[in-house]
Amino acid sequence: MTKVAVNLWPRWLRALLVGAATAAIIGGSWLTYRHFAKPIYLTVAAGSADGEALALTSAISARLAASKSHIRLRVNDSSTSAKAAELLAAGKADLAIVRGDTGGLADARSVMLLTHGVVLIMAPATVSADSLGDLRDTTIGVIGGAINRQMVDALKQVYQFDRAKVRFQDVAIADGAAALSSGQVHVLLAVVPLTEKYLTKMRQLFQNAAAKAAVPKLIEIEAAGAIPNVAPYYESYDIPKGTLRGAPPVPSDDLTSLRVSLFLVANKSVDADTITDLAQALVDVRRDLLSQYPILAQAGAPSTDPDALIPIHPGAATYYGGNQQSFLDKYDDKLYYGSLLLGSLISIIIAAWRFAGSDAEAQSMLEPLYELRHEIKNAKTEPELDETEKKIDDILKAELTKNARGDGADGSEMGAVSLAAQRLHHLMSHRRARLRKS
Structure with missing residues (x-):
């Protein structure tokens, strides 16, 4: 097509062609922006016997949405930590909230350490034994049942409960007080974070028992140091003096027990940059929700050791290690080629203006x-x-x-x-x- 032939076109036709080309460029730019700016949604499986894991995850999801975060969460109620791990392993969830002693975490990589569950073995003050090895002919009620089966199995490997006639029986948290009152169990075992909310629930189990004035005592796990040798997901932990009650203090001195970690984990196939952005968003949300959920005070970076129980996700390691790339470092190539493209578009627009002018x-x-x-x-x-x-x-x-x-x-x-x-x-x-x- 010669220049003479083009100039003989009607002006309205040239203007129409330039308008159509401009609209195509603007539309393509808008679609490109929408593609890179739209939120990334991750499915998180969460569940616990008391429903707290689901409530916390839902609050975090709502906060991310309210703050227009680039990372958003879709919450899936899994009822238990074990079910959450199953959904993660099956690829039906990108993230999951799990306890460290949950099985099926081969493909899991830690993103955040949420809290620690501490083993509390509580008994009425009338029980003479002060340590787990001193118990004789006793039934221990295990609150939570299946979720604490790994804990019970680890204790059985270290203590000779058969000789001491110590038995374990699953008890729902709602039936704990009744089981104590009826004599079905003599001692209660629970794994809970050491926050006032959970400690209050533990005290109420004894306040609602037959002896209303009974003050619970804590039983020491004196062989706690040997437990990690048979079950590496547990670690020895000293319960601080006065944790259960302040005056008189219960326990009266630091008490040896066990604890297990609670993690937010991601499937190892999830993009590292996405997890880096998620870790940063979670740290920001933690500050906003701390007053409403005090348990978040215990949240922090998971272990970065190569031999950690759950290896850290590369994206989370990038964030916690302070190696997160700046905007220019991350998009340097895209900005370079984008500037070339922009220059080309400007040249095309100028030529089109002359064409239509x-x-x-x-x-x-x-x-x-x-x-x-x-x-x-x-x-x-x-x-x-x-x-x-x-x-x-x-x-x-x-x-x-x-x-x-x-x-x-x-x-x-x-x-x-x-x-x-x-x-x-x-x-x-x-x-x-x-x-x-x-």
């Missing part, structure tokens, strides 16, 4: 007139000259029509067109005379 219209009148000079010189017959003369008349008529609309050439440009037309008519008369003579 009227600044070339005067030139578009002179050029076709100049091209007709060759047709006149090469004409072999008078009908060819007549056809050329018609073209000249059509060009002049089109320019007069534009002037009538107010968008034609100015006076000086029209003068140049008039001189060009006179020159062509002179050449045409000369050529016609020669044809008639020959």
